[in-house]
Amino acid sequence: MKLLTFVHFLPVPAATLSELHDIGVTAGSTPILRGVDLVVRPGEVLGLFGANGAGKTTLLRVVATLLRPSAGVATVLGVDVTSPQRFDIRHRIGMIGHIPGLYPELTLGENLDFAASVAGVAPGGVEQALEAVGLLGAINRRAGASSHGMQRRAEFARELMLERDLLLLDEPHSALDQDAVELVNGLVGKIAAGGGAAILVSHDRGRVDAVADRSLELVAGSLR
Amino acid sequence: MQSDIPSRRWPWFAIGIAVAASVTVAMLSPADAVQGELVRIMYVHVPAAWLAYLAFGVTLIASIGYLLSRNLAWDRIAASSAEIGVYFTGLAIVLGMIWAKPTWGVWWTWDARLTLTAIMFFVYVGYLALRRTTDDRRARANRAAVLGVVGAVQIPLVHFSVVWWRTLHQPASILRPDGPAIQDPIMRVALLIAVIAFTVVYVSLMVKVAELHRVNDAAQAAEAGEHHPVAGASVTAPGLDPGVGNV
Amino acid sequence: MTPSFTSQVGAVVKRDLRRQRRRGDVLWITIPFGAVALLLMPLAVGTDAGLLQRIGPGMFWLTVMLFGVLVTVGRASVETQAQRDAASLLGLDPAAGYAGRSASAAALLLIYEVIVGAIAVVLYDIEVIGIPWLAVTLVLVAAGLGLLAALGASLVNSDSGGSALVPLLVAPLSVPLLLGATQAYEGLRLGSSILEWMLLMAAVVLSVAVVGVITARPLQES
Numbered sequence: 001m002k003l004l005t006f007v008h009f010l011p012v013p014a015a016t017l018s019e020l021h022d023i024g025v026t027a028g029s030t031p032i033l034r035g036v037d038l039v040v041r042p043g044e045v046l047g048l049f050g051a052n053g054a055g056k057t058t059l060l061r062v063v064a065t066l067l068r069p070s071a072g073v074a075t076v077l078g079v080d081v082t083s084p085q086r087f088d089i090r091h092r093i094g095m096i097g098h099i100p101g102l103y104p105e106l107t108l109g110e111n112l113d114f115a116a117s118v119a120g121v122a123p124g125g126v127e128q129a130l131e132a133v134g135l136l137g138a139i140n141r142r143a144g145a146s147s148h149g150m151q152r153r154a155e156f157a158r159e160l161m162l163e164r165d166l167l168l169l170d171e172p173h174s175a176l177d178q179d180a181v182e183l184v185n186g187l188v189g190k191i192a193a194g195g196g197a198a199i200l201v202s203h204d205r206g207r208v209d210a211v212a213d214r215s216l217e218l219v220a221g222s223l224r
Numbered sequence: 225m226q227s228d229i230p231s232r233r234w235p236w237f238a239i240g241i242a243v244a245a246s247v248t249v250a251m252l253s254p255a256d257a258v259q260g261e262l263v264r265i266m267y268v269h270v271p272a273a274w275l276a277y278l279a280f281g282v283t284l285i286a287s288i289g290y291l292l293s294r295n296l297a298w299d300r301i302a303a304s305s306a307e308i309g310v311y312f313t314g315l316a317i318v319l320g321m322i323w324a325k326p327t328w329g330v331w332w333t334w335d336a337r338l339t340l341t342a343i344m345f346f347v348y349v350g351y352l353a354l355r356r357t358t359d360d361r362r363a364r365a366n367r368a369a370v371l372g373v374v375g376a377v378q379i380p381l382v383h384f385s386v387v388w389w390r391t392l393h394q395p396a397s398i399l400r401p402d403g404p405a406i407q408d409p410i411m412r413v414a415l416l417i418a419v420i421a422f423t424v425v426y427v428s429l430m431v432k433v434a435e436l437h438r439v440n441d442a443a444q445a446a447e448a449g450e451h452h453p454v455a456g457a458s459v460t461a462p463g464l465d466p467g468v469g470n471v
Numbered sequence: 472m473t474p475s476f477t478s479q480v481g482a483v484v485k486r487d488l489r490r491q492r493r494r495g496d497v498l499w500i501t502i503p504f505g506a507v508a509l510l511l512m513p514l515a516v517g518t519d520a521g522l523l524q525r526i527g528p529g530m531f532w533l534t535v536m537l538f539g540v541l542v543t544v545g546r547a548s549v550e551t552q553a554q555r556d557a558a559s560l561l562g563l564d565p566a567a568g569y570a571g572r573s574a575s576a577a578a579l580l581l582i583y584e585v586i587v588g589a590i591a592v593v594l595y596d597i598e599v600i601g602i603p604w605l606a607v608t609l610v611l612v613a614a615g616l617g618l619l620a621a622l623g624a625s626l627v628n629s630d631s632g633g634s635a636l637v638p639l640l641v642a643p644l645s646v647p648l649l650l651g652a653t654q655a656y657e658g659l660r661l662g663s664s665i666l667e668w669m670l671l672m673a674a675v676v677l678s679v680a681v682v683g684v685i686t687a688r689p690l691q692e693s
Contacts, residue, residue, distance in 0.1 A: 026448040028361070028444065029447035030448060031448045032454060050456070051456060054456040055454070070448075219456075220453070221455075221457075
């Protein structure tokens with residue numbers, strides 16, 4: 001699988017890629033996160049663990065600038081996550097959640113075609129990306145008719161196509177066979193080597209510890 | 225739970241005085257030469273309709289205020305005003321129908337103003353329904369503010385369309401949808417007093433309803449406060465008893 | 472390569488129309504529903520030919536307003552949170568997303584209008600006159616309703632079944648379009664001026680487009 005073709009390097013490494021100070025998130029009247037402090041530096045691969053309902057996905061969405069914290073200050077790629085400028089940096093953040101974000105009616109190729117068009121990637125990138133993840137033969141298969149593992153691979157193909165400085169992965173190894181697991185680890189490693197960073201949320205300590213530089217645990221809404 | 229937000233009492237007094245004044249002038253003003261005692265409905269119907277337009281106008285201003293500042297206080301004002309507006313629009317429509325049946329022989333007529341009022345009623349019923357179905361506080365404020373602006377921007381266009389339509393379809397009968405022209409100066413003064421009284425009622429209700437929203441928001445924030453356990457704390461490690469079930 | 476606003480709009484339109492083509496909600500659910508409504512109305516008001524010919528155009532436009540808006544709430548139109556997040560992180564400008572969804576909704580509405588319109592002409596024996604102006608009317612209504620429906624869809628939580636609220640939000644605001652369309656047809660039939668009705672509908676399209684684009688970013692906040 002050809003990864004090197006796709007990984008792009010940050011022109012000038014920043015001191016930190018993301019800084020969260022005393023972050024709190026509530027859903028209605030239910031606190032999910034409280035007093036979270038987190039710094040993500042260039043070149044880091046961070047593992048994030050925690051029990052069910054601990055708020056791991058919520059934390060990822062804050063870092064992705066998709067969820068506005070109710071307390072604290074968060075900056076990602078130098079931008080306050082509550083400021084209007086957050087829309088301008090979102091294309092530099094990749095996220096693959098545990099629920100696929102593909103459109104089931106569209107084929108895997110069409111899903112990536114949509115991503116390429118929106119992100120301004122050259123049209124040829126779709127086939128290259130799918131080939132890199134071993135899905136070129138399934139380019140015309142509908143996402144809804146593809147297995148969970150295939151959809152995850154397709155989402156990794158999407159991330160391969162795009163220039164990301166920060167990669168956020170929720171359960172990155174789930175539903176993947178060994179080849180695909182190595183693909184994920186390779187991608188994460190290359191992004192970090194290029195000056196980016198990755199955060200991996202997982203229950204699979206063994207696999208994440210193999211690639212992560214450090215690991216943190218969410219307990220009672222805070223990081224340890 | 226005791227609220228830290230002081231509960232103002234003066235709005236209740238103001239409402240009491242305003243209602244008393246309104247009822248007094250309605251009962252003391254003379255009966256109409258044509259409508260008789262039925263004219264007294266006018267002293268509630270007209271101010272209620274005025275109040276509805278005022279309330280929705282405030283909702284528009286507060287919605288813009290929220291979108292510019294993201295301050296939830298503006299959202300509380302918009303919501304409070306819309307609630308009051310919907311109730312008084314409904315009141316104006318019902319009273320109008322009660323007045324119309326003995327006067328015109330029909331419960332409803334497709335007069336431009338009535339039609340516009342009915343449409344506005346449903347626009348803001350939709351606004352309130354949207355607020356009810358959005359759980360997240362910030363999302364509720366954002367969405368309601370957008371609808372508050374869109375709805376208000378469309379109202380003038382709805383107004384023109386209905387007026388032009390009615391111009392084309394004037395009834396041949398001698399129905400006077402605009403209602404009687406008020407000749408008697410005492411009645412005019414009485415109506416003015418009623419309008420002022422209802423405006424006082426609106427302001428007073430706004431204070432109390434906005435206070436209620438503030439208390440709700442504060443209660444929600446307090447529930448999510450430092451002493452409240454986070455959601456994840458309710459999940460513990462399972463402890464399967466070997467004697468339970470077939471395990 | 473920095474994507475342009477129009478290329479992002481184009482990508483969204485392509486996505487939505489592809490999804491619709493595969494799912495077939497509009498062709499197999501919304502259009503038949505509108506046709507059934509036209510079929511049921513004479514059963515409720517009487518089958519007098521003269522009456523039906525008089526109310527036919529209005530009944531058609533009413534089905535467009537009430538059922539056409541459903542093009543934005545079918546399975547092929549709603550997005551899950553995961554899909555919205557993924558699109559957001561592609562750098563999709565919220566305004567481009569709104570413009571694209573509105574344009575695809577308008578295209579689907581136009582298809583609805585043409586097919587259900589033809590059924591109305593047959594069932595109600597409606598006279599088809601002033602075809603160029605009728606075409607303009609169809610386009611203006613499709614555009615205005617598409618913009619309103621897309622805005623309505625972005626205001627609700629489609630994940631938790633909030634889509635049922637969209638018709639209630641859109642219907643009262645679509646009155647100028649309803650009156651504009653019906654009165655424009657009447658004007659064509661009677662040979663009187665229809666300019667003010669066309670301008671009214673165009674004003675709806677413009678005002679909703681402007682407000683929708685301006686408020687697209689605030690609406691995306693969680």
